[in-house]
Amino acid sequence: MNTAELTFEQIHQTIAQGGRISRDEARWLWQNASIAELCDLAMQVRGRFHTPHSCTYMIMRIINYTNVCVAQCDYCAFYRLPGQEGGYVMKQEEVYTKLDELLALGGDLVSFNGGFNPHLPLDYYCNLFRNIRDRYGDRLEFYALTIAEFMYLADHAKLDYATTAQRFKDAGVRWITGGGSEILTEDFRKRHSKFKYTVAQYFEAQRAIIDAGLRTTATMVIGFDETLEERLEHLERTRQFQDETHGLASFLCWTYKPYFTQIGGIEIGNGEYLRHLALSRIFLDNIPRIRTSVLTRNERALEGLAYGADDFDLPIEDEVTQKAGATISLDFDSILNVAKELGFTPEYRHVATAPQPSTR
Template sequence: MSAVLDGSSVVDKVLDGARIDQDDMRELYRLPLQELGALADFRRRVAKKDAYDGRGNDVVTYIVDRNVNYTNVCNVYCKFCAFYRTEKDADHYVLSREELDQKLDELAAEGGVQVLLQGGHNPSLKIDFYLDMLSHIREKYPQINIHGFSPPEFNHFSEVFQMPLREVVAKFKEAGLGSIPGGGGEILVDRVRNRIAPLKCDSDHWLEVMRIAHQLGMRSSATMMFGHVETLDDRLEHLQRLRDLQDETHGFTAFICWTFQPENTRLKAETVTSAEYLRMQALARIFLDNFDNVQSSWVTQGPKIGQVALKYGANDFGSVMMEENVVSSAGTTFRLNAGDIERLIREAGYEPHRRSTWYSLLN
């Protein structure tokens, strides 16, 4: 650890493994980037030292999956989204069963173990559409975990189906849903959410979906999209709410943050620098002391910054992601195959290993 860091009480708290608060985070935010990265790397090594039979500090994981957006019809019109369409748009769609199977056949052929199943808030789709789709995937592709439907989608389902939220989540789990992605988190501060996505569920409802899922035995990821209209304090409040829920349920598998991609969207903002991305990921690793895993976001930052992020608190390189439509609609189109990911991990000095949704090693 750099001698420059000596003498700071906040740095001492990080090195001692003590829990830090939001005031500490504001002080850490002002550190030179490399020094903050060193602290995050230290916390990463502490968090992973006992993982994978004691090899956790040498291992960086990734998953082979596919993003399948079953519909692009959405009635919440988020200002930061370039993907959604209305039912009046000529290019709106709902995937047929044959189209879905073709995508999953291709995923299975690549040894994929997860499908990230997400769509817009389509008011025309009823509960049987979803339950039939889940049952079909579970029966035809039992080796593929269904990691699907973000908290805003579940709140939408509860309203459209006129059904309590817990009942909806339970029915989806019974039909085959295995885990829930952290999409739609954006920033868990309602003042911010009301500006960028006023028709999307509020912070409490986002967290309640995750709480219910964890109580029902499902795990989920947690996310943060930053670099639009939020302040640093908003970002810190977001992390606080995630840490508080993790203290309560221990149901989050990982944290992933990425920067807002402004191209082709109605929400205009300055593009956030890679340095700011690395700074926030490092802060998250330090603050989220009850999260085992932090995922690098090469999809938005590019492969090289995704690789550098492994020295700023990340222990996972995300996914091969055979298909991605939402971020790419906003102008970001990075693509990597399994060989590319493994090469980047090795070049950074780690052992690449494929993993499951729940971070168990597959090779």
């Protein structure tokens, strides 16, 4: 495609007719479209799935059950190496206390996120999740692992991904999220997380999770040193994977928090985040739910509802991002009022009883 011949009117017509933009057109939009133009296109694609002024939210908690990890990602301020001072593993009773606190605050979703802990066998996780399902039933739902952790556990147990996914399913797990993706290019992973798995392995594991009948999501983190081309490659890989599997329930993009990390840096501004969120909504035309990140953008994340997002969560804890500088507010009414002031009507989304979102 000769991008020099592209115009906003041409791309606008494609979107208005229900069409799909190419990677070249996405690049052109990032480089040439105004934020108002991006917003207009993003809201058109949003309208294929959601009514104009609707949005949903959840109250959730991220439980970091261990901080011992051998991945050594240079953007993480949370991990401790095995044997290093400050390393921990939570007891199950501690986990239950956190779950009870979440329920008392009106939430019903918990996400588990730890790391690559070589001292925790697969049975530790299966027993934990089985006990949570037995104890709480459908009163709450849990995102059991990130895909990155899932892959490490499968490798550590010397099992293939299909067998590992079935083990978790038998333990009562219903969700394994797309966490650990960051930027899905091989060059990015070589620069920043060389002990994590390759992009090809990531999608191989996610496909096995879907094939096992488990639910999963797409995630992305921006604001490191990634290039525009790397961002576009991530979006293109995600869209292609969704075309093939129809297994991604949502897409969540958040921003890198640079404080106290090895690589440091300066956090990107909200304008760049909103611009990327809009471009993601335009490009990912086969993922119904696009989520904006209150965890890393605070109440300003709600502006993303006018840039194509339709969903967000109100977190009460996440040590990983808090260690890197994230702040969390429990003033839920104040945050929800931001959405209302922007013209949206937020409705609580109960993950525990919600059906799998359907694709086009």
